[in-house]
Amino acid sequence: MIAASASPAGPGSLAATDPVDLHLHTHASDGAWTPDGLIDYLAERRFRVASVCDHDTQRSVAEAIRLGKERGVHIVPGVEVTTRWANRQWHLLVYGIHPERTDEAALPFQAVLADLDTTLSNLAADARGRVEDSSRPLPSLPDIVGERPMWPFQVLSALIKDGHAKGLKEAAELVTELGGGFSADEPLEHVVEAAHRAGGICVIAHPGRGDTVGEVTESDLAAILAEMPIDGLEAHYRSYTDEQTARYRDLAERHGLLISCGSDSHAPKTPVDPRPWRAAWCAGLLARLGFVVEMPPIGAAIWAPGMDPDAVVPAPPDTVSDDPAAAAPKEPAIPAMGTGKR
Numbered sequence: 558m559i560a561a562s563a564s565p566a567g568p569g570s571l572a573a574t575d576p577v578d579l580h581l582h583t584h585a586s587d588g589a590w591t592p593d594g595l596i597d598y599l600a601e602r603r604f605r606v607a608s609v610c611d612h613d614t615q616r617s618v619a620e621a622i623r624l625g626k627e628r629g630v631h632i633v634p635g636v637e638v639t640t641r642w643a644n645r646q647w648h649l650l651v652y653g654i655h656p657e658r659t660d661e662a663a664l665p666f667q668a669v670l671a672d673l674d675t676t677l678s679n680l681a682a683d684a685r686g687r688v689e690d691s692s693r694p695l696p697s698l699p700d701i702v703g704e705r706p707m708w709p710f711q712v713l714s715a716l717i718k719d720g721h722a723k724g725l726k727e728a729a730e731l732v733t734e735l736g737g738g739f740s741a742d743e744p745l746e747h748v749v750e751a752a753h754r755a756g757g758i759c760v761i762a763h764p765g766r767g768d769t770v771g772e773v774t775e776s777d778l779a780a781i782l783a784e785m786p787i788d789g790l791e792a793h794y795r796s797y798t799d800e801q802t803a804r805y806r807d808l809a810e811r812h813g814l815l816i817s818c819g820s821d822s823h824a825p826k827t828p829v830d831p832r833p834w835r836a837a838w839c840a841g842l843l844a845r846l847g848f849v850v851e852m853p854p855i856g857a858a859i860w861a862p863g864m865d866p867d868a869v870v871p872a873p874p875d876t877v878s879d880d881p882a883a884a885a886p887k888e889p890a891i892p893a894m895g896t897g898k899r
Contacts, residue, residue: 580819789815
């Protein structure tokens, strides 16, 4: 195990090119990374800062923070909250709220996560009962759940492992056909208010995703900002082309919003490994989180097309579809644990 290298200016300072990834998942929701395995990966590749943002839970965050301190990786507490606004689900990354806080300001946000946990647990128990009552036993479910609370994603996973479905899409369709569900969300404005009360930072996740999550347009953003103070956009994301990154960076800058960078890695190579985004690309957000980022010299570009070697390259014009995200890594047909979308 190789510890992350320290920036010359100290642990709170980052060089412009220091690698960061502010959107990672673990087995606490629908991922397969264990906190130990994830921190090992990050430390061996000298990531300086990362954020564990599991869907609707912070169960892995405290352990990841502890392990990160031991191995030289600063873990920012985070969570990806499933919300609803304008009859649509939105995924909201909330940074900076430690799960073990007990002060009064943090209680409303903790209540949001507790409500989601209860709803998802009830949905899972209901789905399990419907599946087993349909003469489809789930002997693998206890091992899949382990010591975690049972959420819908584990029931869907057991359906696959026990031979009742070929994949998540088919498993989800079966649960729906049996009258069950697997989706839970909280009002976006309520989550933003609770997060801000606790000092959290609210960033719209993957606004350029062109799959079932749906893209966020400028008019969408303007309408949201007219009702609530969103803090930022995830302008760097694993499936973006340079054109998409430029679009969302420009949108964030014109609206005075912070910029985040995230791979949305759920497991090794699933859909991708953690990505070494440059600290300078999300310097404003890192500053709000307590870091000082050494910026490029005056006049030098912070980000420009071609700087990210892992950016998605669009298909040639004669083969590209009408979907601007067609060249991007394909997303699972159904969402993360407990949500209607991933």
